[in-house]
Amino acid sequence: MLVLGASVMTLTSWAQTKKANDKEAIRQQINSFIKAFRTRNVNLMMSLYTPDMVAFDIVPPLKDTGADTYRKTWEKTFKRFDGPIGIEVRDRNIVPGDKVAFAYQLLHLSATMTNGQKIDFWERMTLCFVKTNGKWLIMHEHVSVPADLRTGKAVLNLKP
Amino acid sequence: MLVLGASVMTLTSWAQTKKANDKEAIRQQINSFIKAFRTRNVNLMMSLYTPDMVAFDIVPPLKDTGADTYRKTWEKTFKRFDGPIGIEVRDRNIVPGDKVAFAYQLLHLSATMTNGQKIDFWERMTLCFVKTNGKWLIMHEHVSVPADLRTGKAVLNLKP
Numbered sequence: 001m002l003v004l005g006a007s008v009m010t011l012t013s014w015a016q017t018k019k020a021n022d023k024e025a026i027r028q029q030i031n032s033f034i035k036a037f038r039t040r041n042v043n044l045m046m047s048l049y050t051p052d053m054v055a056f057d058i059v060p061p062l063k064d065t066g067a068d069t070y071r072k073t074w075e076k077t078f079k080r081f082d083g084p085i086g087i088e089v090r091d092r093n094i095v096p097g098d099k100v101a102f103a104y105q106l107l108h109l110s111a112t113m114t115n116g117q118k119i120d121f122w123e124r125m126t127l128c129f130v131k132t133n134g135k136w137l138i139m140h141e142h143v144s145v146p147a148d149l150r151t152g153k154a155v156l157n158l159k160p
Numbered sequence: 161m162l163v164l165g166a167s168v169m170t171l172t173s174w175a176q177t178k179k180a181n182d183k184e185a186i187r188q189q190i191n192s193f194i195k196a197f198r199t200r201n202v203n204l205m206m207s208l209y210t211p212d213m214v215a216f217d218i219v220p221p222l223k224d225t226g227a228d229t230y231r232k233t234w235e236k237t238f239k240r241f242d243g244p245i246g247i248e249v250r251d252r253n254i255v256p257g258d259k260v261a262f263a264y265q266l267l268h269l270s271a272t273m274t275n276g277q278k279i280d281f282w283e284r285m286t287l288c289f290v291k292t293n294g295k296w297l298i299m300h301e302h303v304s305v306p307a308d309l310r311t312g313k314a315v316l317n318l319k320p
Contacts, residue, residue, distance in 0.1 A: 024281070029237060043225070048260035054253065054264060056264065056284040056286065056304065056306075057306065058306065058307055059306050059307060059309060060306040060308070060318055061306070061316050062266060062282055062284060062318045062319075062320055063251070063266070063284065063320070064304065066182060091223070093214065093300075094258070095260055095288070095290065095299065095300075096260065097257040097259045097260025097261075097290075098257050098258035098259065098260075099257045099258065100256065100257025100258075100260045100261055100262065101254055101257075101260055101294065102260065102262050102288040104181050104214060104216065104288070104300050104302070106222060106223070117310065119309065122222055124222060124223065124232070124304075125304065126216065126286050126300065126302040128255070128264070128286070128288065129235075130255065130257075130260040138269060139255065140253075140255075140262060140264050140286065142216075142264070142284065142286040142302045142304070144216065144284075144304030144305075144306075144307070144309050145304075146216075146217065146218065146219050146220040146222065146301070146304075147218055147219060147304070147305050147307070147314035147316075148219065148220070148314070149218070149219060149279065149316075150275075150277065151316070152313055152314055152316060153312055153313060153314060154307035154308070154309070154312055154314045155220050155306075156309075156312060158220055158221060158222045159222075160222055
């Protein structure tokens with residue numbers, strides 16, 4: 001009975017440790033995402049995705065399929081930013097499973113674009129991960145701002 | 161050696177069966193989501209969520225926290241629709257893990273609103289699930305249309 005109790009304790013504690021480790025590993029992947037965005041590092045960014053990833057990006061098209069396609073999207077995006085890119089993360093929640101995980105958070109983007117336009121808004125970002133060869137990789141990304149369906153406008157002035 | 165081979169086979173086949181069962185269970189949950197949407201059934205809709213769910217909805221605010229809050233959002237949404245709600249699902253992918261899963265797809269919405277406005281657009285929907293007491297429940301939902309950040313407009317005329 002004591003032995004059984006100890007085994008159950010060990011199993012629970014092992015599961016908790018695994019979960020904490022997975023959360024930390026995913027947090028580091030998201031931090032790498034932020035770093036890649038801030039420093040316009042396409043190779044670092046692309047190291048975070050599975051080859052068959054699907055993105056629902058903040059801008060058209062409806063979806064990008066495959067890391068090769070999404071690399072071009074990131075290259076195009078990075079060229080649009082002029083000077084430093086400010087990114088603040090808030091309300092992050094990471095939910096890890098055995099081999100599948102998801103994380104959602106709000107991102108505050110502030111920057112100047114190459115056309116002179118200043119951007120300063122909060123967006124929502126959902127990242128869905130699969131564990132591949134011991135590494136948590138993004139298989140699906142969904143980034144957006146809400147829309148006002150009556151006026152047809154993107155809503156860019158919301159604050160958390 | 162033969163016995164070991166058989167055990168490995170059995171384990172692989174068990175894992176494949178579990179994965180197929182989980183995919184099917186999640187597909188049924190998404191079908192219930194579509195049915196609840198089409199029939200404006202708030203109770204059916206709310207039976208699909210965890211109490212602590214977080215939604216990034218297509219319309220403001222940035223996020224809704226908790227099923228109690230999101231119930232009010234659905235009630236308000238359903239009141240805006242007049243007559244039948246057309247919903248078509250395309251490009252669905254379900255990725256199940258042990259206790260955590262995600263699914264992403266495109267939805268075509270066509271309907272008339274109570275203010276007379278006709279809607280007819282494709283949106284993107286990501287659903288993140290956790291298995292709770294043997295049931296796959298939505299812990300996170302992200303629905304959106306892309307935005308044109310230069311004009312500030314929601315992009316509602318895209319087709320998959």
